[in-house]
Amino acid sequence: MNLANNYFLLYHGMQIDKTTSFNTSKRKSHPNFFEIAALILVPTRKESDKFLALNSFKTLAEQISDKAPTTLDELNQLQHGLLDAISKETKKEDLEKLNASFEYLKNEEILETINYNKLLSLFDPSEVSCCDDEKESLQITQESLKTFQENKKEIEELIADLKTTFNSQEFKNELEEVTQYINNQKFSIGITGVMNAGKSTMLNALMGKEILGSAVVPETANLTIVKYDTKSSAKVFFWNTKEWNTIVRSANELPSIADFVEETQKLFKEELNTYIKEESLSQEVDINNLALYTSAEKSGKKCNLVKYVELKSDLAFLQNGIEIVDTPGLDDPVIQREEITKEYLSQCDLMLHLMNVSQ
Structure with missing residues (x-):
């Protein structure tokens, strides 16, 4: 690209x-x-x-x-x-x-x-091709092909040796912080693509199990984050007051947002305040009933109030800190949701963008 x-x-x-x-x-x-x-x-x-x-x-x-x-x-x-x-x-x-x-x-x-x-x-000079760059050949050896887990194990062994070598408690505390840091590492994979590009099919193949876009996790208008856990679960996060007010203000400039806000306020009326709080409200939901919160057709438009969904699964692919960020699309008419999507994608370690090969 x-x-x-x-x-x-x-x-x-x-x-x-x-x-x-x-x-x-x-x-x-x-x-x-x-x-x-x-x-x-x-x-x-x-x-x-x-x-x-x-x-x-x-x-x-x-x-x-x-x-x-x-x-x-x-x-x-x-x-x-x-x-x-x-x-x-x-x-x-x-x-x-x-x-x-x-x-x-x-x-x-x-x-x-x-x-x-x-x-x-x-525009990192090391990434952008410069006319005065010296071309260097990269010597790839078997040593450089170690997996993340192999390198992590070597670091942990080195830290264990250092703890026995030094008596300083302050230094040992710093080593413990390093251990916690490497154990909390994550590798985030962001997925983008236009509608009907086959995102769900590709993601399910990547994870080795039908999770997204299936009867379990139906089509969604919200950003979905998939993480590892020994117990499968789902949690929905709603807009907070500040975020919702930003959406309402943007309705003055964008007709599509005006329709979105009018529809939402008309449907929920006073009930809107039970979901839109000063601090973002989150709810644990039955994964089999996720459609009641995320589906544009089955949620009674409750999906309009949902900022993002966090899904946890015991899939082996997600072990060792791997998470998947499935986006609803970068052309989302709700600018606030689009900004959240862009924020997550900017922090991803790997981004996969699906396109129609005929376009």
Whole structure:
């Protein structure tokens, strides 16, 4: 997957096709190209109007492109053009300029920390191909092919030896903290894909048992986290007051959200307050009755109130800290739910995105 695809999927939560270039590659020699590019790459979908309204933003954009963007679509296309230019023959020092500009924007509170971290991971000089990189051949030996558990065991044995070697209780406490840290490690697998892409089929094959999208765990409009436990269980987490108020406010700008909020308030009326609390309410539910909370058809729209679902299973695949984050989709009209999805995906160690091969 190229830089542009990575950027739009991780940072904007969707794939956007390129339709124009804005001739940004021809302006790459501009002395402030990377500093201006950083500013243009920062706006998210929610923040675009705020940036596009600034004359200073337009003036800077015109310095490294044919014209300044005036709409969200034009902004995304300009970002596409910048990413194409950056991905070709860019020096390491220029990527460092880009990242330094991101840091400046974060310090000025123009860029949120979570988005700053995403951008740093995307434009890491060690990950982006640089024209001045020296090509090194990686010597893969049998020693380097050890499993995580084998390496973990070696570390635990080393810690045990160190505990017998040193008398300092403070040092032993630090070693104990290291032991707890490595035992609490998790490997998170995020799954994304459009509807009917076969996510559930692929996930069930991955785990070796039909769990998702089955009679046990029906189709869901909510984010689902699958973890290991010796006892199978399910827990639903509801929106808290602050999160629900954010959804209600967004209804003033998005018709799809307005319909969602109106439908929910009409159905639940005063009962809404029994689910939406100051602190997020969670309920243990019978896994066989999960549809009553998550299914758009069977829950009586109670799924509208659910933020995410935590599912535990004794599947061997999930042992040793593996968890699966199954998303309802990155084009969710409920922006608050989309933000939660993007937050989980940004922390995943591995992300699988399913697409229709004919598209």
